[in-house]
Amino acid sequence: MRAAINSSLVITFIVVGISFTSHIAYAGQETFDNLSAPVDTWKRPVERGLVSGATIQKIPPLNFILFMSVLLGGAIVAKKVFGKNFSQKAFIGLMAWIIFFLFWELAFHYRLLTTTLIAAPTDILWKFNFHIQQGYLQMHVIATLNRFFVAFAMAVILAIPFGIIAGISNKLYEWVAPSLNFLRMIPPPAILPFLIILFGIGEAPAIFVITLGAFFPIFISIIRGIHSTETSHCEVIETLGGSKIDVLVHAIFPSAIPALFTGLRLGFSVGWLVLISAEAVAIDRGVGFIVQSKFDAPLVFMGLVIICVIGLVIDFSLKWGERFFGSPNRETMAV
Amino acid sequence: MHGTVFPPIEPSEVISTFFFIVLLFGSFMTVVIANRFIPAVINVSFVKGYSVICLFIAIWEMISFSELVNPVLLPPASRVASMLVFLWSIGFLQSQIYATLYKLAYAFSLALASGVTLGVMISYYSNVFSFIESFATAARVIPAPAWLALSILWFGIGSASAIFIIWLGCFFPIFLNTVAGVAKVEPVQVETIKTFGGDKWDVLLDVVLPTAYHHILTGSRIGLGIGWITVVTAELASPDAGGGLGWMIMDSRVLLDITSVLCGVSAIGFLGVVTDSLLNSLEELVQTWG
Structure with a gap:
C-alpha cells in the first residue's frame, strides 16, 4: 500500500512538472518571439535597446553596502531576540553569506577587484533586472526545466522496470552486467556529437544524453535495493502460502523504495551535470547556454546563481523525499 | 570532387566484414577455450559478459553491412576497428x-x-x-x-x-x-x-x-x-x-x-x-x- 502511494506520488510529481514546464515553455517562447526588443544572432537582447526603451538604473554600490550592513545588524538582533528559534548552524550560514557579499562589493568599491574578470554583486543584480524585463531569463530557465523534467522522467520510467527485471533475475544480470558497465563508463557528453549527426540539431540529442546520464544511477540503485531484500522476509511470505507476486509486492518493492530515492538523488546530480554540459556544447537555449557567454562576467555569474538556486531546490526536495520515504538508519551518500 | 560523402580521412587498410566476423568469433572462441584452461583468470561470468558484447558488435556490423541504416551515419564496426588501428599506427x-x-x-x-x-x-x-x-x-x-x-x-x-x-x-x-x-x-x-x-x-x-x-x-x-x-x-x-x-x-x-x-x-x-x-x-x- 505504502509502495503504491509513494510511486504514485513520484509519478504525479513528474507528470505535473512536465505539463507545467512545457506549457510555460511554449507560451514563454511565443512571448519572446513576439518581443520587439532588438536581439543579436543568438537571440540575446541587445543592451543598446535600453537607450530607446525603459532605462534600468544600476543599484548604487553604497546603497547595496548599506543594505547588507543593515541585514547583518538585523540578523544579529534577530539572533538575540528569537534566540531559541534560530539554530546556531543556520545563523552562522546566514552571517557567512551576508559578510561574503558585503566584502565582495566592498572589494569592488575600493578597486581591489576590477570588473573584467569577475563581477560585482550590484552588476549581477543589474543583469538580473535587465534580463527579467526583457523576458530572456524566463525563456532560458523554462527551457532548461522543461528539458530536464522530460529527460529525468524518461530515465525514471525506463530505469524502474529494467532495474526490477535485472534485480530479480540474477541470471540475466550476470549476462548483461559487463556490457552495461562499459556503457556506464562512457561519459554521456562524448556521444553528443554522434547523436547530433544522427538526430539533427535540437532537443533530441540533449534529452537523449541527459536520460542516459540519469538512467544508470537510478537503475543501479534499484538493483542494489532489490539485492538488499532480506531473504527471511521472502521465505516467510512463501511459507504462509503467498505467491511470487505477493513476494514481489510485499517484500521486494518496499525494500527497493528507499534505494529508489537514493538513486533519484544520484541520478539528479549526474543528470544536472550532463544537462549543463549538453547546453554548453550543443544547445542555444537554457541556463547552461547563459554561462557560456564568454567575456561577459556579470551575465555568467547571473547564470551561476540561477543554476545554483534551481539545483538547490530540486536537491532539497529529493533529499526531503529520501528522508521521508527512506528508512531512517540508511547511510546517505554525499554527492 | 567524386561526389562521395565519405570521410576525408581513410584508414590505410580496411578490414572486410567477413574477416571482421571471423576475428570476432575467433576471439570469442579463444575466451571460451581460455576459460577451460585458466578458470581462475577468465571465469564463467566473464565469458557470459563477453559473449553479449560480441553479439552486440556483430549485430551492429550486420546492420551497417545490410545498409538498414545509412553506413555514412552509422559506419560498420569493422571500419571503426580499422580506423582505430590506423590512428594508433600513425601515433x-x-x-x-x-x-x-x-x-x-x-x-x-x-x-x-x-x-x-x-x-x-x-x-x-x-x-x-x-x-x-x-x-x-x-x-x-x-x-x-x-x-x-x-x-x-x-x-x-x-x-x-x-x-x-x-x-x-x-x-x-x-x-x-x-x-x-x-x-x-x-x-x-x-x-x-x-x-x-x-x-x-x-x-x-x-x-x-x-x-x-x-x-x-x-x-x-x-x-x-x-x-x-x-x-x-x-x-x-x-x-x-x-x-x-x-x-x-x-x-x-x-x-x-x-x-x-x-x-x-x-x-x-x-x-x-x-x-x-x-x-x-x-x-x-x-x-x-x-
Missing part, C-alpha cells in the same frame, strides 16, 4: 589519449590531495570552519562545466582552464565524503590514543584515516566519474583546451568523419573502464591491509 590516438589522461590525472590528484586535506581539517576545527558548509552546499549543486567560460577568462586558453574545472568537479565528492567519513570516528578510540600518550598525528594516522578511507575511496570513484564527464565536456566545448579525445570527437564531427567519432567514444569508454577498475582494485588492496 595520433596515443597523443590524444595522453592529452586527456594528463589533464584528468593532474586534476584528480590535485582534488584528492586538497579534498582529503580540507575535509580532515574542517572536521578537526569544526567550530571555526562550520560556515564553510553553507558555501559548500551552494557550490556543490553548480556543475563544474558551468565554470568553463569563467575559467577560460581566468586561466587563459590551454590545459590550465580545463584542469581547473576538472579539479572543481572531482573536489566536492571527495571533500564531502571525507567529511562524512571523519564524522564516523568514535571518540572512544581518539581518547584511548590520547590516554596512552599519542599526539594529534597519531590520532590522524591510527584512527581518523583508517576509519575514513572507505568513504574517501567511494568519493574518489564518484569524483572520477564526474571528472571524466567534465574533461570530455571541456574538450568538446573549447577547441583550445589542449586537445584530447573530446577534441578529436568534435573535430571529426565537423568533418563528418563519424568513424573517428566512434573511435574516440570507444577509446573513452575503454579508458573509463580501466581507470574505474584500477580504483576498484585499489579499494580491495586497501581493504586487505585494514
Whole structure:
C-alpha cells in the first residue's frame, strides 16, 4: 500500500512538472518571439535597446553596502531576540553569506577587484533586472526545466522496470552486467556529437544524453535495493502460502523504495551535470547556454546563481523525499 | 570532387566484414577455450559478459553491412576497428589519449590531495570552519562545466582552464565524503590514543584515516566519474583546451568523419573502464591491509 502511494506520488510529481514546464515553455517562447526588443544572432537582447526603451538604473554600490550592513545588524538582533528559534548552524550560514557579499562589493568599491574578470554583486543584480524585463531569463530557465523534467522522467520510467527485471533475475544480470558497465563508463557528453549527426540539431540529442546520464544511477540503485531484500522476509511470505507476486509486492518493492530515492538523488546530480554540459556544447537555449557567454562576467555569474538556486531546490526536495520515504538508519551518500 | 560523402580521412587498410566476423568469433572462441584452461583468470561470468558484447558488435556490423541504416551515419564496426588501428599506427590516438589522461590525472590528484586535506581539517576545527558548509552546499549543486567560460577568462586558453574545472568537479565528492567519513570516528578510540600518550598525528594516522578511507575511496570513484564527464565536456566545448579525445570527437564531427567519432567514444569508454577498475582494485588492496 505504502509502495503504491509513494510511486504514485513520484509519478504525479513528474507528470505535473512536465505539463507545467512545457506549457510555460511554449507560451514563454511565443512571448519572446513576439518581443520587439532588438536581439543579436543568438537571440540575446541587445543592451543598446535600453537607450530607446525603459532605462534600468544600476543599484548604487553604497546603497547595496548599506543594505547588507543593515541585514547583518538585523540578523544579529534577530539572533538575540528569537534566540531559541534560530539554530546556531543556520545563523552562522546566514552571517557567512551576508559578510561574503558585503566584502565582495566592498572589494569592488575600493578597486581591489576590477570588473573584467569577475563581477560585482550590484552588476549581477543589474543583469538580473535587465534580463527579467526583457523576458530572456524566463525563456532560458523554462527551457532548461522543461528539458530536464522530460529527460529525468524518461530515465525514471525506463530505469524502474529494467532495474526490477535485472534485480530479480540474477541470471540475466550476470549476462548483461559487463556490457552495461562499459556503457556506464562512457561519459554521456562524448556521444553528443554522434547523436547530433544522427538526430539533427535540437532537443533530441540533449534529452537523449541527459536520460542516459540519469538512467544508470537510478537503475543501479534499484538493483542494489532489490539485492538488499532480506531473504527471511521472502521465505516467510512463501511459507504462509503467498505467491511470487505477493513476494514481489510485499517484500521486494518496499525494500527497493528507499534505494529508489537514493538513486533519484544520484541520478539528479549526474543528470544536472550532463544537462549543463549538453547546453554548453550543443544547445542555444537554457541556463547552461547563459554561462557560456564568454567575456561577459556579470551575465555568467547571473547564470551561476540561477543554476545554483534551481539545483538547490530540486536537491532539497529529493533529499526531503529520501528522508521521508527512506528508512531512517540508511547511510546517505554525499554527492 | 567524386561526389562521395565519405570521410576525408581513410584508414590505410580496411578490414572486410567477413574477416571482421571471423576475428570476432575467433576471439570469442579463444575466451571460451581460455576459460577451460585458466578458470581462475577468465571465469564463467566473464565469458557470459563477453559473449553479449560480441553479439552486440556483430549485430551492429550486420546492420551497417545490410545498409538498414545509412553506413555514412552509422559506419560498420569493422571500419571503426580499422580506423582505430590506423590512428594508433600513425601515433595520433596515443597523443590524444595522453592529452586527456594528463589533464584528468593532474586534476584528480590535485582534488584528492586538497579534498582529503580540507575535509580532515574542517572536521578537526569544526567550530571555526562550520560556515564553510553553507558555501559548500551552494557550490556543490553548480556543475563544474558551468565554470568553463569563467575559467577560460581566468586561466587563459590551454590545459590550465580545463584542469581547473576538472579539479572543481572531482573536489566536492571527495571533500564531502571525507567529511562524512571523519564524522564516523568514535571518540572512544581518539581518547584511548590520547590516554596512552599519542599526539594529534597519531590520532590522524591510527584512527581518523583508517576509519575514513572507505568513504574517501567511494568519493574518489564518484569524483572520477564526474571528472571524466567534465574533461570530455571541456574538450568538446573549447577547441583550445589542449586537445584530447573530446577534441578529436568534435573535430571529426565537423568533418563528418563519424568513424573517428566512434573511435574516440570507444577509446573513452575503454579508458573509463580501466581507470574505474584500477580504483576498484585499489579499494580491495586497501581493504586487505585494514
